[in-house]
Amino acid sequence: MKGLIFSVKRYSIHDGPGIRVTFFMKGCPLSCWWCHNPEGISPDQETVEQIEKVGEMEFRKTEEAGRFYSVNDILEILDKERIFISYSKGGITFSGGEPMLQMDFLSEALKVCKANGYHTAVDTSGYSSTDNFKTIIPFTDLFLFDIKHLNDNLHNEYTGVSNMLVLENLRLLLSSGRDIMIRIPVIPGINDDDDHLESLREFIMNNKNENLKKINLLPYHKIGSSKYKKFNIPYRMSDAQQPSRQRMNELKMFFSETGIKVKIGG
Numbered sequence: 390m391k392g393l394i395f396s397v398k399r400y401s402i403h404d405g406p407g408i409r410v411t412f413f414m415k416g417c418p419l420s421c422w423w424c425h426n427p428e429g430i431s432p433d434q435e436t437v438e439q440i441e442k443v444g445e446m447e448f449r450k451t452e453e454a455g456r457f458y459s460v461n462d463i464l465e466i467l468d469k470e471r472i473f474i475s476y477s478k479g480g481i482t483f484s485g486g487e488p489m490l491q492m493d494f495l496s497e498a499l500k501v502c503k504a505n506g507y508h509t510a511v512d513t514s515g516y517s518s519t520d521n522f523k524t525i526i527p528f529t530d531l532f533l534f535d536i537k538h539l540n541d542n543l544h545n546e547y548t549g550v551s552n553m554l555v556l557e558n559l560r561l562l563l564s565s566g567r568d569i570m571i572r573i574p575v576i577p578g579i580n581d582d583d584d585h586l587e588s589l590r591e592f593i594m595n596n597k598n599e600n601l602k603k604i605n606l607l608p609y610h611k612i613g614s615s616k617y618k619k620f621n622i623p624y625r626m627s628d629a630q631q632p633s634r635q636r637m638n639e640l641k642m643f644f645s646e647t648g649i650k651v652k653i654g655g
């Protein structure tokens with residue numbers, strides 16, 4: 390069995406505790422307007438053409454988005470970093486895309502990594518069947534769980550799917566005994582109005598328990614925008630401005646009132 394992965398990030402410090410290796414898996418059932426990883430949306434291996442300019446000259450080259458890895462390949466990569474991972478109390482994180490779209494591979498990889506002593510984390514949109522979540526809970530130490538919008542109509546408009554399953558899965562995970570970090574992308578003009586932020590804070594207050602360890606506020610940024618052209622996907626956020634540092638600090642204070650630790654960034 391192999392998993393299709395479009396990027397492997399070693400020495401990652403934003404995807405869970407300690408130093409981690411993060412595997413970004415191909416395929417996502419959502420199509421968020423602000424997605425930073427458009428190369429992760431298609432579940433297929435893609436060949437893209439890149440044009441590089443040197444002065445007046447143009448050079449075309451092709452590159453593969455996505456490579457197949459076996460669970461053993463993953464373990465080999467981890468074992469090379471074991472000393473850093475273990476010293477920093479880090480581990481492995483599966484991100485994407487939506488890692489649960491490759492459920493069989495994900496579940497096997499989590500099981501094997503855990504059996505080999507690694508702390509395991511899954512960074513998820515929450516949009517997968519509840520049964521899938523129940524399958525991986527025993528092998529997952531930490532869930533990094535996105536909440537993008539509480540209004541179902543707006544969630545549908547900006548991500549392409551309903552939030553009902555997402556919120557149901559969040560409640561399931563909060564009662565699972567596993568650690569949870571809620572990730573809130575802060576997207577100007579989409580989910581950062583006062584009314585929505587108020588309801589989000591209230592939602593967290595009403596649902597929090599000892600398993601909810603942290604809230605990560607992820608400021609919108611334009612870093613991924615240049616990739617859209619390459620993957621032939623329209624970019625719908627051209628007019629959006631990145632939230633200022635001051636605004637992010639205000640939001641940090643605002644969400645700290647939940648009593649949960651808040652961090653800006655992953």
Ligand code: SF4
Pocket residue numbers: 417418419420421423424425426429430485486487514
């Ligand atoms: S859930 Fe994440 S990976 Fe999927 S489209 Fe949205 S931002 Fe991109």
